[in-house]
Amino acid sequence: MFTIGxxxxxxxxxxxxxxxxxxxxxVPKPGRSAGGRRLYAPDEIAKLRFVRRCxxxxxxxxxxxxxxxxxxxxxxxxxxxxxxxxxxxxxxxTKIGTLxxxxxxxxxxxxxxxxxxxxxPMLDALxxxxxxxxxxxxxxxxxxxxxxxxxxxxxx
Amino acid sequence: MFTIGxxxxxxxxxxxxxxxxxxxxxVPKPGRSAGGRRLYAPDEIAKLRFVRRCxxxxxxxxxxxxxxxxxxxxxxxxxxxxxxxxxxxxxxxTKIGTLxxxxxxxxxxxxxxxxxxxxxPMLDALxxxxxxxxxxxxxxxxxxxxxxxxxxxxxx
DNA sequence: CTAACTCCTGTAGTGGCTACAGGAGCAAGC
DNA sequence: GCTTGCTCCTGTAGCCACTACAGGAGTTAG
Numbered sequence: 001m002f003t004i005g006x007x008x009x010x011x012x013x014x015x016x017x018x019x020x021x022x023x024x025x026x027v028p029k030p031g032r033s034a035g036g037r038r039l040y041a042p043d044e045i046a047k048l049r050f051v052r053r054c055x056x057x058x059x060x061x062x063x064x065x066x067x068x069x070x071x072x073x074x075x076x077x078x079x080x081x082x083x084x085x086x087x088x089x090x091x092x093x094t095k096i097g098t099l100x101x102x103x104x105x106x107x108x109x110x111x112x113x114x115x116x117x118x119x120x121p122m123l124d125a126l127x128x129x130x131x132x133x134x135x136x137x138x139x140x141x142x143x144x145x146x147x148x149x150x151x152x153x154x155x156x
Numbered sequence: 157m158f159t160i161g162x163x164x165x166x167x168x169x170x171x172x173x174x175x176x177x178x179x180x181x182x183v184p185k186p187g188r189s190a191g192g193r194r195l196y197a198p199d200e201i202a203k204l205r206f207v208r209r210c211x212x213x214x215x216x217x218x219x220x221x222x223x224x225x226x227x228x229x230x231x232x233x234x235x236x237x238x239x240x241x242x243x244x245x246x247x248x249x250t251k252i253g254t255l256x257x258x259x260x261x262x263x264x265x266x267x268x269x270x271x272x273x274x275x276x277p278m279l280d281a282l283x284x285x286x287x288x289x290x291x292x293x294x295x296x297x298x299x300x301x302x303x304x305x306x307x308x309x310x311x312x
Numbered sequence: 313c314t315a316a317c318t319c320c321t322g323t324a325g326t327g328g329c330t331a332c333a334g335g336a337g338c339a340a341g342c
Numbered sequence: 343g344c345t346t347g348c349t350c351c352t353g354t355a356g357c358c359a360c361t362a363c364a365g366g367a368g369t370t371a372g
Contacts, residue, residue, distance in 0.1 A: 003349075003350075004349090004350070004351095005349065005350080012288070014329080014330080015349095015350090016329075016330060016331080017328080017329060017330085019351095019352095020328075020329060020330090024328090033337090034337095035336080035337045035338075035350085035351095036336085036337080036350085036351065037337075037338095037349085037350060037351075038350085038351090046283060050279075050282050050283050053282045053287065053288070054282060055328090057258060057261060057262055057265075058255075058258055058262075060327080060328090061327075061328070062327095067279060070276070070279070071276075071279055071283075077275065077276045077279070078269050078275070078276040078277070078278075081266075081269060081276045081278055081279055082266055082269040082276075082278070085262060085265065085266035085269070085278065086266060088262065089259065089262055089263060089266065092255050092258060092259045092262070093259065095255055096252055096255050096256060096259070099214075099248050099251055099252050099255070100252060102213060102214055102248060103245065103248045103249065103252070105213060106213055106214075106241060106244065106245055106248070107245060109213075109241065110237075110238055110241035110242060110245065113234050113237060113238045113241070119233065119234070120226070120227075120233045120234040120237045120238075121234070122234075122237055122238070122241065123206075123223060123226070123227055123233070123237055126206050126209045126210060127202060127206050127227075129202075131209065132168070132209070159318075159319075160318090160319070160320095161318065161319080170360085170361080171318095171319085172360075172361060172362080173359080173360065173361085175320095175321095176359075176360060176361090180359090189368090190368095191319085191320095191367080191368045191369075192319085192320065192367085192368075193318085193319060193320075193368075193369090194319085194320090211359085216358080216359090217358080217359070
């Protein structure tokens, strides 16, 4: 049995985050010592580590919850997991695509911008009227089609 | 002069978001009608549009605020703008790199996962002990080096 | 004059944490 | 036994950039 500090070290999950996970019910409440401190069994630490790895892969908590319940009742598990993973992969691909288009737009904007000039062509371009019609609206439309809002961005 | 609804249409900024921008002080408080409604002049709408475009490019509000104050006092504007834009470009690049590594990791994990299997190799792998040492830790280390946390992810 | 619409303020919720404040348990050294 | 310093406890508030209400008031078309 380990206190929360050791559990944090071994799982790689921040102490505050462990308590947060307990609060939102993604990991079960651990036992307590006589003095009221949380005590973690090795398998509870394994669960925390699992959650961290899934977060590292960019999965949202809600999906991880599904993963965890799937591991409890191990009936036709793998198909669902694969489906969720592939859906997540699609989202990652969309995100990479969006960022790549953004990168391109920003690059061409900042390229017009020479150091030392007083009036800034980049800011000018962003202030102008007929800007969205050109290049940016293109990527905007692409994004809106697929509606990829939920900022998942992996933890560091 | 336009009411908030028209201003929203013309700028592409959601009504609630306009009021939010006013509340946090990124755009100035507009005038009011006799009945207490916000009235926007064309240049205020232009400012809103500028903010939206910057958000579309993924700039955080704080940077946009800098942009706006730079346009007020137009002294050595362009150099600073370019620097901020290039810094943002670097962040985008890092994010694309992270997502690409993630994609790879997730792809190889889900590849091991055949539909219909009861026990899931992917979940197994994530539960296992010596997992972080292999491929995931690589990308983890890369991320930690550069410390890119602030989830910026462009609006749709 | 009324129905439908737009707008107002203020507050709370989203995700996934992180950062306190103010206290209590616990281990080691004196 | 007592102090020092560490870890832990609960509860709450903050982060970002919005979004979503509730409950009311102004406005406009028929």
